[in-house]
Amino acid sequence: MAEKKEKSTEKGLSEKKENFSEWYSQIIERAEIVDTRLEMKGFIVVRPWGTLIIEKMYDFYEEELQKKNHKPVIMPSVISEANLKKESDHVQGFTPEVFWLKTEKGEDKLALRPTSETLFTPMFKLWIRSHRDLPLKLYQRGSVFRLDTKATRPLIRGREFQWIESHNAFATKKQAENQVQEDIGITETIMHQKFGIPFLPLKRPTWDKFAGAEYTIGSDVIMPDGKLIQQPSTHLMGQKFSKAFDAKFKDEKGNEDYLWTTAYGPAISRILVSVISTHGDDKGLVLPFCISPIQIIIVPIYTKENKEKIIAYAKRIKNKFKKYRVEIDERDFYTPGWKFNEWELKGVPFRIEIGEKELKKDNLTLFLRDDRKKELLSLRNINKLDKYFEEFDNRLKKNAEKILKNSIINCKTKEEIKKVIKEGKIAKTNFCSIEKEGIKCAEYVEKEINADIRGILATKKEISSGNCVICNKPAKEIVYIGRSY
Amino acid sequence: MAEKKEKSTEKGLSEKKENFSEWYSQIIERAEIVDTRLEMKGFIVVRPWGTLIIEKMYDFYEEELQKKNHKPVIMPSVISEANLKKESDHVQGFTPEVFWLKTEKGEDKLALRPTSETLFTPMFKLWIRSHRDLPLKLYQRGSVFRLDTKATRPLIRGREFQWIESHNAFATKKQAENQVQEDIGITETIMHQKFGIPFLPLKRPTWDKFAGAEYTIGSDVIMPDGKLIQQPSTHLMGQKFSKAFDAKFKDEKGNEDYLWTTAYGPAISRILVSVISTHGDDKGLVLPFCISPIQIIIVPIYTKENKEKIIAYAKRIKNKFKKYRVEIDERDFYTPGWKFNEWELKGVPFRIEIGEKELKKDNLTLFLRDDRKKELLSLRNINKLDKYFEEFDNRLKKNAEKILKNSIINCKTKEEIKKVIKEGKIAKTNFCSIEKEGIKCAEYVEKEINADIRGILATKKEISSGNCVICNKPAKEIVYIGRSY
Numbered sequence: 001m002a003e004k005k006e007k008s009t010e011k012g013l014s015e016k017k018e019n020f021s022e023w024y025s026q027i028i029e030r031a032e033i034v035d036t037r038l039e040m041k042g043f044i045v046v047r048p049w050g051t052l053i054i055e056k057m058y059d060f061y062e063e064e065l066q067k068k069n070h071k072p073v074i075m076p077s078v079i080s081e082a083n084l085k086k087e088s089d090h091v092q093g094f095t096p097e098v099f100w101l102k103t104e105k106g107e108d109k110l111a112l113r114p115t116s117e118t119l120f121t122p123m124f125k126l127w128i129r130s131h132r133d134l135p136l137k138l139y140q141r142g143s144v145f146r147l148d149t150k151a152t153r154p155l156i157r158g159r160e161f162q163w164i165e166s167h168n169a170f171a172t173k174k175q176a177e178n179q180v181q182e183d184i185g186i187t188e189t190i191m192h193q194k195f196g197i198p199f200l201p202l203k204r205p206t207w208d209k210f211a212g213a214e215y216t217i218g219s220d221v222i223m224p225d226g227k228l229i230q231q232p233s234t235h236l237m238g239q240k241f242s243k244a245f246d247a248k249f250k251d252e253k254g255n256e257d258y259l260w261t262t263a264y265g266p267a268i269s270r271i272l273v274s275v276i277s278t279h280g281d282d283k284g285l286v287l288p289f290c291i292s293p294i295q296i297i298i299v300p301i302y303t304k305e306n307k308e309k310i311i312a313y314a315k316r317i318k319n320k321f322k323k324y325r326v327e328i329d330e331r332d333f334y335t336p337g338w339k340f341n342e343w344e345l346k347g348v349p350f351r352i353e354i355g356e357k358e359l360k361k362d363n364l365t366l367f368l369r370d371d372r373k374k375e376l377l378s379l380r381n382i383n384k385l386d387k388y389f390e391e392f393d394n395r396l397k398k399n400a401e402k403i404l405k406n407s408i409i410n411c412k413t414k415e416e417i418k419k420v421i422k423e424g425k426i427a428k429t430n431f432c433s434i435e436k437e438g439i440k441c442a443e444y445v446e447k448e449i450n451a452d453i454r455g456i457l458a459t460k461k462e463i464s465s466g467n468c469v470i471c472n473k474p475a476k477e478i479v480y481i482g483r484s485y
Numbered sequence: 486m487a488e489k490k491e492k493s494t495e496k497g498l499s500e501k502k503e504n505f506s507e508w509y510s511q512i513i514e515r516a517e518i519v520d521t522r523l524e525m526k527g528f529i530v531v532r533p534w535g536t537l538i539i540e541k542m543y544d545f546y547e548e549e550l551q552k553k554n555h556k557p558v559i560m561p562s563v564i565s566e567a568n569l570k571k572e573s574d575h576v577q578g579f580t581p582e583v584f585w586l587k588t589e590k591g592e593d594k595l596a597l598r599p600t601s602e603t604l605f606t607p608m609f610k611l612w613i614r615s616h617r618d619l620p621l622k623l624y625q626r627g628s629v630f631r632l633d634t635k636a637t638r639p640l641i642r643g644r645e646f647q648w649i650e651s652h653n654a655f656a657t658k659k660q661a662e663n664q665v666q667e668d669i670g671i672t673e674t675i676m677h678q679k680f681g682i683p684f685l686p687l688k689r690p691t692w693d694k695f696a697g698a699e700y701t702i703g704s705d706v707i708m709p710d711g712k713l714i715q716q717p718s719t720h721l722m723g724q725k726f727s728k729a730f731d732a733k734f735k736d737e738k739g740n741e742d743y744l745w746t747t748a749y750g751p752a753i754s755r756i757l758v759s760v761i762s763t764h765g766d767d768k769g770l771v772l773p774f775c776i777s778p779i780q781i782i783i784v785p786i787y788t789k790e791n792k793e794k795i796i797a798y799a800k801r802i803k804n805k806f807k808k809y810r811v812e813i814d815e816r817d818f819y820t821p822g823w824k825f826n827e828w829e830l831k832g833v834p835f836r837i838e839i840g841e842k843e844l845k846k847d848n849l850t851l852f853l854r855d856d857r858k859k860e861l862l863s864l865r866n867i868n869k870l871d872k873y874f875e876e877f878d879n880r881l882k883k884n885a886e887k888i889l890k891n892s893i894i895n896c897k898t899k900e901e902i903k904k905v906i907k908e909g910k911i912a913k914t915n916f917c918s919i920e921k922e923g924i925k926c927a928e929y930v931e932k933e934i935n936a937d938i939r940g941i942l943a944t945k946k947e948i949s950s951g952n953c954v955i956c957n958k959p960a961k962e963i964v965y966i967g968r969s970y
Contacts, residue, residue: 037611038604040565040595045608048556048623055557071533072540077562077628077645080525100587101597104634110525112586112597119523123530126522132818138533143562143627149589160562333617 015282020225024277025154031285031346033276034154042152042159049346050272052293054162057268057275058141060190060291061164068182070137070166075119077143081109083118087244090117093211097146099159112145117212117241117263120167124259125247131171134249134259137179139166141268155273156229156485163267169242169259171251176236176260180217183234183264184459187219191231191266196288196397197221197274198404199231200426202455202480205434205442210263214238217458220482221274222407226424228454228482231274232266278400279370285347286370288393295389296326297343301336301355313359317352320382324389344369349392350385370395408480414449414469417481421451426482430475432468441470445481454480500767505710509762510639516770516831518761519639527637527644534831535757537778539647542753542760543626545675545776546649553667555622555651560604562628566594568603572729575602578696582631584644597630602697602726602748605652609744610732616656619734619744622664624651626753640758641714641970648752654727654744656736661721661745665702668719668749669944672704676716676751681773681882682706682759683889684716685911687940687965690919690927695748699723702943705967706759707892711909713939713967716759717751763885764855770832771855774877781806782828783813786821786840798844802837805867809874829854834877835870855880893965899934899954902966906936911967915960917953926955930966939965 013030014022028034033050046054062072078101085091099112113119120138128136141164152158166183170176184201191197199219209216213235220228242248242259250256279286289295298317302310314328329339336353343351351367358364362379370392377384407425411417417427432438434456442453456462456477464475498515499507513519518535531539547557563586570576584597598604605623613621626649637643651668655661669686676682684704694701698720705713727733727744735741764771774780783802787795799813814824821838828836836852843849847864855877862869894905895913902912917923919941927938941947941962949960 035608035611038561038565038568038607040561040563041592043561043563045561045604046559048558051557051559051625054559072536073533074531074536074539074647076523076525076528076530077630078525078528080523083523102585102587104632107526119530122523123520126520140536145562147589162559 013282013284016224016280020223020277023280023282027276027280027284027345028154033272033285036154042148042157044154044158046162046269049293053275053287053291054268054272056291056293057195057271058164060194061186061266061268062139062141064186064190065139065164065166068137068186070139070168073138073140074142075113075116075140077113077145078110079113079116079118081111083122083245084111086118087212087241089240090212090244097148099145099147114144114146115263115265116140116144116165116167117237117261118245120263121241121245121247121261124167124169124242124261125245128169128247128249128259130250131252134169134171135175135179137166137168139164155269158269161267162269163265166264168262168264169247169249170262171249171257171260173238173260176238176262179262179264180234180236181459183232183262184217184219186264187232187234187266191219191271191274192397194288194290194393195271195275196393196400197231197271197278198397198401200404200408200454200480201458203434203458204233204455205438205453205479206436207439207442208452208455210235212237212240213263214240218455220454220480220484221278222404222426222482223274223277223485226407226426226483227485228426229270229274229485231271232264234264235262237261237263278403279396280347283372284345286396287347287349288396289349289389290393292347292349293325294327294343294346294348295324296321296350296352297339297348298326298328298352298354299336299339299343300328300330301353306356306359310354310356310359313354317354317364317379317382320379321385340367350389368392411469411481417445417451417469418449421449421481421483424483426454426480427451428478428480429469430464430466431477431479432471432473433476434479438468441468444470449481451481451483454482454484456480498767498769501709501765505708505762508765508767512761512765512769512830513639518757518770521639527633527642529639529643531647531754534778538760538772538776539753539757541776541778542680542756543649545679546671546751546753547624547626549671549675550624550649550651553622553671554620555624555653558623558625559627560598560601560625562598562630563595564598564601564603566596568607568730569596571603572697572726574725575697575729582633584630584632599629599631600748600750601625601629601650601652602722602746603730605748606726606730606732606746609652609654609727609746610730613654613732613734613744615735616737619656620653620660620664622651622653624649624749640754640761643754646752647754648750651749653747653749654732654734655747656734656742656745658723658745661723661747664747664749665719665721666944668717668747669702669704671749672717672719672751676704676756676759677882679773679775679878680756680760681878681885682716682756682763683882683886685889685893685939685965686943688919688943689718689940690923690938690964691921692924692927693937693940695720697722697725698748699725703940705939705965705969706763707889707911707967708759708762708970711892711911711968712970713911714755714759714970716756717749719749720747722746722748763888764881765832768857769830771881772832772834773881774834774874777832777834778810779812779828779831779833780809780874781811781835781837782824782833783811783837783839784821784824784828785813785815786838791841791844795839795841795844798839802839802849802864802867805864806870825852835874853877896954896966902930902936902954903934906934906966906968909968911939911965912936913963913965914954915949915951916962916964917956917958918961919964923953926953929955934966936966936968939967939969941965 219231239258353365703718704716838850
């Protein structure tokens with residue numbers, strides 16, 4: 001591995017601003033996030049550094065879901081053909097993308113799960129009898145599989161990806177809709193507040209909702225090339241799946257009704273795409289402190305003569321940070337400069353350099369990955385660092401928020417939208433409707449402007465005034481338009 | 486769910502001693518560990534209670550693996566036909582059991598991974614160049630898939646199961662063999678010392694090793710019916726896979742050699758079988774304190790009048806156990822007696838009962854799940870409980886150790902072995918050889934005694950004296966014979 005890394009950092013990364021796509025392809029391989037060399041279309045290996053980040057991200061999401069009273073389950077990775085095909089819209093949406101398994105003769109046909117509504121709903125039918133069993137809020141972590149025939153890209157679009165699926169059942173529509181809002185809140189608490197990735201919670205146009213849902217709310221995140229990537233989406237399934245599976249409950253008065261269900265799906269491997277793309281720079285990854293597998297890397301600078309002393313000093317410093325993930329890079333066969341590059345490439349938020357100079361005066365040199373500033377600190381003031389650590393993630397978040405905010409441009413004409421989209425930004429504009437009647441205007445936007453109607457803000461009603469910029473009929477909504485992944 | 490549970494506990498469980506098989510089938514459904522009603526042969530749903538236990542078990546194993554310098558990766562769930570078929574012994578062993586996927590025309594055939602040697606070894610080839618990159622110790626958590634055509638049983642034998650796979654590469658055979666011993670140590674530290682499941686680490690006869698391994702060491706655990714179940718096994722692959730995949734490294738002197746590899750596979754869902762079967766009793770599960778999703782359940786006994794006071798008191802007690810997983814069962818629609826049964830069935834180690842009587846004198850009634858003793862304690866002496874919690878797991882472990890120890894019977898004749906096996910015990914005896922030349926004697930044991938040669942102790946050399954009990958030729962080994970799952 002040594003040889004390879006040296007070559008990479010020597011060669012340098014593409015510039016993120018100049019050629020984001022190339023930068024992304026390079027950084028995920030060089031920072032050892034993934035390896036695509038198994039050569040199976042849409043299937044990748046996530047390497048230890050990437051896996052450790054993903055594990056931390058899972059931890060944050062699972063903790064939050066459990067705090068909100070969701071319980072974990074482990075569903076099979078397969079679905080019987082009979083169940084998969086029970087809800088008709090769902091079938092149409094997903095069947096073309098399904099991997100089928102060859103089973104034994106005489107056995108039911110099995111599909112690898114592309115999503116798990118048709119596993120959870122039959123269990124709801126079995127587990128829920130009365131209002132006492134409600135709400136039932138579950139989730140699972142694991143892979144799903146989609147036989148995507150389009151071009152795949154590592155972590156962005158794959159045939160297998162790692163996510164969490166939360167499926168929930170309620171007694172009333174109101175409770176189910178509250179869950180949808182709570183899900184947006186989880187995205188806000190974790191993806192935005194923890195990982196520093198701001199998003200637009202957008203109710204999707206009816207032609208763009210999840211196959212089988214009453215409505216879908218996606219979380220749109222802006223990428224450095226100006227395109228939007230869909231992050232966790234949450235769906236009101238209403239009674240569509242419960243009717244297909246005949247999943248009912250008895251209310252307080254003994255009356256039967258179909259369950260109201262919702263689903264929420266943070267794709268952890270995809271959120272990692274936004275973490276990499278939003279915070280990274282031309283030197284490599286910049287990982288939020290809260291999810292970096294190593295939060296502080298100590299690079300001791302020593303000779304054969306003073307090695308023992310310096311390493312002892314490094315260990316003393318490490319011991320002062322017991323609540324953090326700290327490592328000392330003691331590898332003799334790499335130079336300090338090589339190690340600096342390596343850990344910058346991998347995005348470790350803080351580096352502590354210590355050599356003879358620092359040791360003599362009980363000092364340490366602190367390097368901050370994001371603004372790449374160095375500072376000489378006394379060991380006596382080491383408590384000061386707790387504040388630095390906190391500020392680090394806050395700084396990443398504020399920068400990302402500024403980018404998103406500056407990318408949203410109010411537009412009053414088609415020409416303005418065209419210009420905004422060309423500049424890699426998001427157009428906000430009056431639009432006739434995200435229901436069926438708006439589909440023609442959406443098609444115009446797709447063909448003529450090469451962009452999509454992404455939807456309307458789901459957390460706050462934005463009141464439209466004036467007419468649709470496309471068809472000039474009265475505008476029912478204010479929509480966000482952008483190019484998308 | 487309410488109705489169902491009430492019926493179950495009324496009906497009562499089968500007696501574990503009388504009919505273990507039925508007891509097992511009942512308890513895994515009634516304690517809400519699994520649900521098999523999706524009706525796909527070999528695929529089950531693990532319910533929240535079961536999943537929470539499995540998650541805790543994963544945590545223990547992953548922490549220990551990371552402590553021993555293993556790093557996690559996420560491998561694809563699929564393997565290309567070309568890679569799967571590279572190692573010839575491996576192909577023969579696994580190909581009949583593989584689920585094949587239907588992919589797009591012109592694309593490579595893909596198999597669902599039955600085990601992941603053929604995913605890890607090609608990556609070793611790419612990631613390892615020199616001795617500097619060694620050892621490389623990795624693991625992944627996830628599912629594997631086997632198209633088992635035999636009778637499947639929930640958690641014991643399934644077509645999909647949850648495990649950890651650790652794959653490791655070394656520069657020398659000695660280092661690889663040390664890893665195999667370290668793996669046995671991990672089974673000891675976690676499965677035995679934490680979960681209270683003692684085992685026999687047995688080097689398997691050559692006809693019973695993993696397909697592609699030089700040798701296999703299994704961990705045999707005794708079940709209440711006297712049969713042995715194989716728990717984590719570890720394999721010296723030697724250079725078989727590295728040769729098949731041409732995975733080499735350069736040593737200090739610049740000479741090339743093939744990697745030495747090992748694999749270790751704790752199947753978490755299967756270890757749960759032993760936890761359930763070993764510790765459970767006629768009232769339900771008995772979960773080790775360290776993995777129980779709820780460690781202490783507080784059941785408040787109240788009327789409408791004093792509910793507020795009693796619940797407040799329950800919360801005061803809960804606050805005293807912040808480092809433990811404690812819950813208060815506040816559900817109005819169940820009686821205290823129903824709740825007692827419910828939490829005993831689910832195996833919660835400690836129950837605290839509080840009512841008017843306890844409240845008045847700042848007392849609590851403590852119920853211990855394993856010996857079902859009750860004790861009145863003063864809130865002032867609550868610190869005493871830390872010791873109780875520790876002793877609980879120790880007690881489960883000691884009981885299990887006694888059972889295993891008493892089950893191993895030294896045998897000097899075929900007749901003795903027959904008798905021991907009939908009694909549901911393990912025969913320890915002189916045997917000619919676990920290499921090829923012993924296969925005829927093994928076949929005799931299988932046919933005439935309906936039992937298997939499970940292997941020889943792998944952690945300590947037991948010296949044989951005398952002749953093989955079967956063929957009467959000089960005995961090279963002392964083997965353990967038992968019936969098996």
